[in-house]
Amino acid sequence: MTLETLSEQRCFGGAHGVYRHPSAACAGPMRFSVFQPPQVAQGKRPVLYFLAGLTCNEETFMIKAGAQRVAAELGLILVSPDTSPRDTGIAGITEHWDFGEGAGFYLDATQAPYASRFRMRRYVTEELPAIIAANFNADSERSGISGHSMGGHGALTIALTHPDRYRSVSAFAPIVAPTRVPWGEKAFSRYLGEDREAWKNHDACELVARQRFPGTILIDQGAADNYLLSQLRPEWFETACAQQGQSLRLRRQDGYDHYYWFVQSFIEDHLRHHAAALA
Numbered sequence: 001m002t003l004e005t006l007s008e009q010r011c012f013g014g015a016h017g018v019y020r021h022p023s024a025a026c027a028g029p030m031r032f033s034v035f036q037p038p039q040v041a042q043g044k045r046p047v048l049y050f051l052a053g054l055t056c057n058e059e060t061f062m063i064k065a066g067a068q069r070v071a072a073e074l075g076l077i078l079v080s081p082d083t084s085p086r087d088t089g090i091a092g093i094t095e096h097w098d099f100g101e102g103a104g105f106y107l108d109a110t111q112a113p114y115a116s117r118f119r120m121r122r123y124v125t126e127e128l129p130a131i132i133a134a135n136f137n138a139d140s141e142r143s144g145i146s147g148h149s150m151g152g153h154g155a156l157t158i159a160l161t162h163p164d165r166y167r168s169v170s171a172f173a174p175i176v177a178p179t180r181v182p183w184g185e186k187a188f189s190r191y192l193g194e195d196r197e198a199w200k201n202h203d204a205c206e207l208v209a210r211q212r213f214p215g216t217i218l219i220d221q222g223a224a225d226n227y228l229l230s231q232l233r234p235e236w237f238e239t240a241c242a243q244q245g246q247s248l249r250l251r252r253q254d255g256y257d258h259y260y261w262f263v264q265s266f267i268e269d270h271l272r273h274h275a276a277a278l279a
């Protein structure tokens with residue numbers, strides 16, 4: 001596998017880079033970004049994967065969240081993948097902002113014509129970690145995962161499915177029950193077909209009822225989020241966690257909306273949450 005460096009720049013004593021590589025999972029080129037803290041010069045460091053939301057790409061989190069200063073202090077490597085394969089050539093795939101390119105929902109599509117390219121679950125959980133381990137000074141045994149909105153859904157569902165691979169999880173304004181809200185219903189019916197039982201494997205409320213994550217899940221949610229009632233419904237996850245005995249720290253932040261002004265206001269707490277679990 002060849003890893004192509006698209007850019008690499010010094011940042012808080014470490015480096016920020018954007019990379020491209022041929023992906024077996026997504027059957028085409030994929031891009032991701034990495035912040036390496038200065039401590040990678042001394043040895044392997046823990047890794048935090050951050051999954052961005054609808055319409056975002058591999059640079060959104062790195063440019064807008066302002067995470068690098070504290071990640072440099074904590075010695076955390078940050079990795080943010082693109083939100084879907086690109087230039088797939090699938091008919092109509094760029095016509096919607098909440099489905100298709102830029103909206104991969106961190107699952108492996110089972111339906112034609114999407115199944116051949118939209119395999120973001122395999123990409124994020126298998127292919128990308130192997131690339132990070134092979135090319136960066138990363139301690140793969142100490143990996144955490146976080147995300148925003150669609151990416152919060154990705155972080156929660158991936159951590160709840162693979163608690164053996166991720167030692168910490170957090171989310172900003174996550175879609176916690178995609179099987180019951182319009183964004184999820186639209187994407188899942190296309191990527192996964194009409195069998196709603198299969199959808200449940202990608203729904204954090206359903207997954208937490210099956211098995212607990214061995215650690216506290218941290219979620220921040222803006223109380224003035226325009227998507228709160230229509231798409232997010234954190235109280236449904238709060239109830240599911242309470243029923244399962246899952247440790248959850250859900251913080252409702254007065255006056256904050258859905259966007260990266262909100263994410264950048266609380267990213268430090270999330271980085272410290274992960275660093276403590278990955279120490």
Ligand SMILES: N[C@@H](CCC(=O)N[C@@H](CSC=O)C(=O)NCC(=O)O)C(=O)O
Nearest residue numbers: 053054055056097148149150151259260
């Ligand atoms: N239709 C709009 C809105 C897209 C949008 O709100 N994207 C959010 C994530 S929503 C859930 O996954 C986002 O993170 N936007 C980037 C940002 O910088 O805030 C559009 O097309 O822009």
